[in-house]
Amino acid sequence: xxxxxxxxxxxxxPGASGGSAQEKDLTLAAxxxxxxxxxxxxxxxxxxxxxxxxxxxxxxRVQIARRSNADLFISLHADAGLDPETRGAxxxxxxxQGSDRAARKLIxxxxxxxxxLPGRDKAVNRILLDLTQRATKNQSSSFAETLVDNSGSQTVxxxxxxxDAGFVVLLAPDVPPVLLE
Numbered sequence: 001x002x003x004x005x006x007x008x009x010x011x012x013x014p015g016a017s018g019g020s021a022q023e024k025d026l027t028l029a030a031x032x033x034x035x036x037x038x039x040x041x042x043x044x045x046x047x048x049x050x051x052x053x054x055x056x057x058x059x060x061r062v063q064i065a066r067r068s069n070a071d072l073f074i075s076l077h078a079d080a081g082l083d084p085e086t087r088g089a090x091x092x093x094x095x096x097q098g099s100d101r102a103a104r105k106l107i108x109x110x111x112x113x114x115x116x117l118p119g120r121d122k123a124v125n126r127i128l129l130d131l132t133q134r135a136t137k138n139q140s141s142s143f144a145e146t147l148v149d150n151s152g153s154q155t156v157x158x159x160x161x162x163x164d165a166g167f168v169v170l171l172a173p174d175v176p177p178v179l180l181e
Contacts, residue, residue, distance in 0.1 A: 003038060004047045004065040006075040006169060007031035011055030018080035024053060026078045034076075058168040065175045072143060073177040075169040088158035091147050092179040093140040094171065095164035132173050139176035147178065 007027040009015030015023025028050070035046040047068045049061045056064075065073040141162075148161050170177045 001043065001071045002045050002047065002068055004049060004068055004070040004073045004175075005031045005034055006049040006061050006065075006073065008075055008077040010050050010053055013055055016078060016080035018078075021078075023078045023080070027076045028053065030076050030078075034074075061169055062172045062175070062177075065177070066172055070175045073169070073172065073175045075167075075177065075179040077179060077181045079181050086158075088156040088161070089151060090158050090161050090163055090181045091144040092163050092165045092167065092170065092181065093144050094137055094177065095166050097166050129173055136173060136176050140170075140178055143176060144178050147180070 007024070007030070009022075009024035009027060011024070013024065015027070017023070031048055032051070035048060038044040038046050047064065047070070049064050050056045061075070062073070144162050148157060151157065152161075165179070167179055169179060
């Protein structure tokens with residue numbers, strides 16, 4: 001299985017700051033650690049979207065997953081808030097609005113996804129895209145639920161720990177993505 005791990009932010013984009021830490025550094029360290037752990041027994045091949053403190057555009061992160069024929073895409077983030085008492089993890093999967101956004105961009109053929117849809121007209125391609133997205137969203141949601149169930153004993157989870165959003169890194173129609181915050 002191929003897993004792409006995306007260390008959120010990087011380079012000129014530091015992300016959130018908390019104490020003396022920046023999100024881009026925390027996510028890179030977490031991505032490297034997770035890669036090492038997943039590759040330990042040889043069951044997974046892991047690709048990082050970035051292995052140094054460099055900036056990778058959001059669309060390129062998804063393209064890395066698609067070019068790698070990834071079975072799963074995990075984007076790692078670390079939030080910072082005003083209330084130091086608020087702690088916990090959240091897992092995001094693609095919202096319906098995000099699916100619609102990806103479909104519009106794909107069908108209009110002006111975005112980075114440009115999947116190889118075999119249909120010759122837009123109506124057929126839209127049906128094929130809907131089927132692909134539905135399967136991908138189901139896989140993402142299933143993994144998110146497994147992640148939440150297995151993380152709850154190891155880390156604090158926010159209420160409503162599985163949420164949906166339209167983040168760009170969740171838009172690939174054919175690679176199941178999750179964003180772990």
